[in-house]
Amino acid sequence: MIKRAIVVGGSISGLFAAALLRRKGWQADVFERVDVELKGRGAGIVSHPELLDILDESGAGTTDLGVHVSDRVLFDREGNVIKHRHFPQILTSWDRLQNLARRVQPEGTYHLNHNLVGFEQDANGVAVRFENGRIEKGDMLVAADGFRSIVRNILVPQVQPLYAGYVIWRSVVEEADLDPATHAAVFEKFAFFLEPGHEVVGYPIAGQNNDLRPGKRRYNFVWYRTINEKRLEDMLTDATGRMHAISIPPPLVRPDVVQEMRNKAETFMAKPLLSVLHTVKSAFFTPIYDLASPSMAFGRIALIGDAAFVGRPHVGLGVTKGAADAKALADAIASSGDDVDGGLRAFEEKRRPIGDLVVAKGRELGAFLDEKGARGHANGIDEHHQDELLRETAADSFLHQRTAREEAQDGV
Numbered sequence: 001m002i003k004r005a006i007v008v009g010g011s012i013s014g015l016f017a018a019a020l021l022r023r024k025g026w027q028a029d030v031f032e033r034v035d036v037e038l039k040g041r042g043a044g045i046v047s048h049p050e051l052l053d054i055l056d057e058s059g060a061g062t063t064d065l066g067v068h069v070s071d072r073v074l075f076d077r078e079g080n081v082i083k084h085r086h087f088p089q090i091l092t093s094w095d096r097l098q099n100l101a102r103r104v105q106p107e108g109t110y111h112l113n114h115n116l117v118g119f120e121q122d123a124n125g126v127a128v129r130f131e132n133g134r135i136e137k138g139d140m141l142v143a144a145d146g147f148r149s150i151v152r153n154i155l156v157p158q159v160q161p162l163y164a165g166y167v168i169w170r171s172v173v174e175e176a177d178l179d180p181a182t183h184a185a186v187f188e189k190f191a192f193f194l195e196p197g198h199e200v201v202g203y204p205i206a207g208q209n210n211d212l213r214p215g216k217r218r219y220n221f222v223w224y225r226t227i228n229e230k231r232l233e234d235m236l237t238d239a240t241g242r243m244h245a246i247s248i249p250p251p252l253v254r255p256d257v258v259q260e261m262r263n264k265a266e267t268f269m270a271k272p273l274l275s276v277l278h279t280v281k282s283a284f285f286t287p288i289y290d291l292a293s294p295s296m297a298f299g300r301i302a303l304i305g306d307a308a309f310v311g312r313p314h315v316g317l318g319v320t321k322g323a324a325d326a327k328a329l330a331d332a333i334a335s336s337g338d339d340v341d342g343g344l345r346a347f348e349e350k351r352r353p354i355g356d357l358v359v360a361k362g363r364e365l366g367a368f369l370d371e372k373g374a375r376g377h378a379n380g381i382d383e384h385h386q387d388e389l390l391r392e393t394a395a396d397s398f399l400h401q402r403t404a405r406e407e408a409q410d411g412v
């Protein structure tokens with residue numbers, strides 16, 4: 001009999017899981033809490049070769065994936081390039097990936113407005129309850145419900161996000177809004193600026209509706225900044241005095257918090273990136289957290305993507321990791337035939353070490369940004385560290401080094 005997966009979470013990881021499981025002969029339905037098609041999350045996403053392979057394998061393809069850049073540069077305050085590294089990459093956007101993976105879901109298999117509120121499982125399968133009263137039964141539940149996963153919270157409530165000691169301000173600006181000098185300095189490059197307690201990164205991404213034409217693209221701007229917990233509580237408090245746990249919805253960030261950010265930038269930021277910030281119409285911040293689940297398989301339930309592990313954005317691997325979790329799950333389940341439990345165990349064995357590595361690498365790359373790190377680099381970010389950040393930010397080489405090591409250990 002055809003087996004059925006209930007996939008909860010209709011973002012990147014859930015879409016890949018459903019598409020790849022179907023290719024292995026499973027039936028898969030995706031249930032998403034939000035009641036309208038997901039779009040407009042706007043974030044720039046760095047792609048990696050593994051993601052391109054999975055896009056092809058899932059049927060989503062890589063057509064017009066994003067903007068090709070070939071170089072990374074590090075600015076000083078005046079905007080002089082003080083370091084340069086050749087590093088070809090395709091920079092895409094969350095919207096584009098969502099769109100590619102969404103359109104391969106067959107009619108009637110993607111269900112909006114389904115908020116999981118509970119589940120039961122036994123040796124034969126799962127029953128999943130949604131807020132609207134619907135109950136769906138299947139052979140496996142794939143929890144792709146993100147960083148705040150309800151499934152994970154029910155299974156392992158002790159696993160909670162750990163604040164990393166800094167926040168990220170994010171925005172996307174229109175290419176056409178950049179003045180010619182700024183455009184020449186920053187566009188078609190992956191640009192960095194480093195100061196004690198600060199990291200500013202910018203790169204081009206596709207424009208609205210995935211427009212890749214020069215002049216129609218956008219520029220992704222991010223600024224990591226050390227913020228102690230007391231100040232964070234204030235930043236997470238809206239104008240009515242309500243403090244939001246974990247993160248604050250962008251429209252509720254107080255104007256004085258945004259103004260302080262802009263004022264601070266004037267005091268130190270590299271001129272080309274400051275000029276980008278001047279064109280920013282709305283910026284929002286997210287506190288940076290680490291999150292690692294002790295397990296990814298719980299009987300007939302798989303946790304994948306951000307629901308299982310969240311590495312800090314420096315690793316630039318969230319989407320690739322979610323897609324690779326989905327692929328490993330589909331492969332393991334297919335290889336285990338009727339033994340779904342065995343397939344889930346094999347999936348966990350393969351992917352949990354990767355999740356741990358991604359979280360550890362994110363910590364390593366961001367260590368200079370927490371209060372202790374900022375104090376330790378009070379006299380400036382030394383050249384060795386600058387080189388390391390240019391080489392290892394949003395790079396997946398550390399995962400391949402692991403594979404090579406493992407193969408050596410196995411005598412391959």
Ligand SMILES: Cc1cc2nc3c(=O)[nH]c(=O)nc-3n(C[C@H](O)[C@H](O)[C@H](O)COP(=O)(O)OP(=O)(O)OC[C@H]3O[C@@H](n4cnc5c(N)ncnc54)[C@H](O)[C@@H]3O)c2cc1C
Pocket residue numbers: 008009010011012013014031032033034038043044045046047094114115116117144145146147149150168170222286304305306307313316317318319320321322394
């Ligand atoms: C600043 C920043 C920069 C980033 N840069 C990169 C980058 O360069 N490269 C990269 O690969 N990644 C990057 N990421 C990470 C990337 O965006 C995430 O890793 C990725 O979106 C995770 O996908 P996901 O499907 O696992 O979870 P999510 O995208 O969080 O999706 C979870 C989905 O589940 C739904 N859901 C939640 N609860 C329920 C429920 N109870 N019932 C039904 N549905 C539910 C949600 O509505 C949501 O649609 C970045 C993240 C940040 C914050």
